[in-house]
Amino acid sequence: MTLLTATKVGHQFGGLCAVADFNLKLHYGDLMGIIGPNGAGKTTVFNLITGVYRASEGSIHFKGTELVGKKPNQIAALHIGRTFQNIRLFRDLSVLDNVRIAHHAQASYTPLEGLLHLGRYRREEQRIIDNSRLLLAIFKLEHLAGETAKNLPYGLQRRLEIARALAISPELLLLDEPAAGMNPNEIDQLMDLIQWIRQEFKLTILLIEHQMKLVMGICERIKVLDFGVTLAEGPPKMIQNHPRVLEAYLGEIPVV
């Protein structure tokens, strides 16, 4: 069963072609990686899927719904969660509020109920708090619920960002360089974490990463982009030995 299909997606910034003829098929439960040099258009793909940019060509279908033309919050409400290359937490808000905010689309009370704190407000807010605390507990951040997000150390901010993305109860999770700035030991932990949340939350994961250890270690399929064009797609073993990938991305020296 396919969850996400991108067909012939293209996007230009002015005259610069960021992504061209991008095709992607994700099945339920897939764990796929996108690699490529800086500026290859990897993050642009994420921004096209989540609606930050509107694709100039092609279509993206998620469970049969067309995503092109939808606003980011509408796409998020369809349960597509993401993290960011450079952490984008709500820095001045508490850890708990960061996670609570991502429940916005799931809280079904009207502005009037919100103004008067009546009706569904109480029940929904309590549910949001409970779910947020559960997520924080899973990510071992519960004792920091009241802390301001910007005061957390880097690694915990990364974890909080994943917790926040999970708060919209995603079926598809997009991770943009989750291992950036991590040491090998932390990368091992992150790999375990990704595998674990994938099973626990029944997620389909698409991730961008430069750390070959992580990509080759956990991804089942890998897609290689360069200058917006797909060079190759396949299982890690195949990508590692793909001549065009070696030439364009890894250079002459085989890495890993």
Place this chain on the structure above:
Amino acid sequence: MITLLREQWDLLLEKRWLVPVLLIIGFGLAFVIPEFNLLSVYVQLILMYVGINIILAVSLNLVNGYMGEFSLAHAGFMAVGAYTAVLLTMKVLPVTDFPLLFPCAVLAGGLAAALLGMLVAIPSFKVRGDYLAIITLAFLMIVKSMIENIDFIGGPRGIPGIMKLTTLPWVFFWTVTLVWMIRNFIYSKYGRGVLSIREDEIASDLMSVNTQQVKLFAFMLSSFCAGIAGALFAHLLQFISPRIFDISKSTDILIMVYLGGIASIGGSILGATLFTVLLELLRPSTMAALLSWLPSFVFDPLNEHFISHLGVWRMVIMPLALILVMLYWPRGIMGLREFRGFIPRRDREAHHLNNPHGEDPHDITNRH
């Protein structure tokens, strides 16, 4: 000693009966004071201005503090509320026969302002920061010149002879109701949406916050409150003209908000109170009355050289105070912090639970 006091204070704040009891006492006082003239008419007048200014400051803080935009249009919304309500009480509603129609007129003023607030919210979907500030300024000018050019409502001469319908109980009622509603809004999913827009609008959108809807509601609520404050203001001053609702009125409210501190209801209440009282103290007659106990060889020269010129000086002293606050106290009295009593119990407990440090992020006494 201080820690002991704090503990007692914290215990007091946890009591469920505290807020209702305070409200009943306050409402009782608001009725009793004018009835038996417990305070001079002048002090009562200032109390009413304090209430109106609290509504203005708290509602402007929703946009300027919590949402992080810079709106200069607040005086415009006040004007719309004031003119709508005044037209209703003077020409449409038989208020003299049915005094309870007055709150209806006030409410209508608020709703009219909210409708215009919607119009300001729409550009905010596309534009942020300085550019939105300019749009709100343009909006304020449009409102002012429109009123000036409609002869039916007095044009630039304004409307004199408005009935004095604003009373202390009404001011108390509206202040408490509106502050309560804004506080409820802030501690709902919409309020958290407003905060997240201030922090990072794109991230907020990607985390499923409907940013346009949230902005729309925030602007409408803010202008609704400004409209009500304008309606109360008009029926207290008994005279309105477009010149009252110009940029300097917006600036006054800005001073209250930034003095009290952004993103803080408690701060705005303090800021509005301080500003109103200070401004009154700087009136020559008030200052002279306050210092009249001084022996005449001190008072007379002081009066001649300083107090009698205060009318001019206070226009220097207030902006100077604002500059000093901005330089040495940029967050204002309670910037980004909140008085614990205003935070819903559910929110406080959610942040506390299993927190080994037991620190409340919103507790003003813990942070510096």
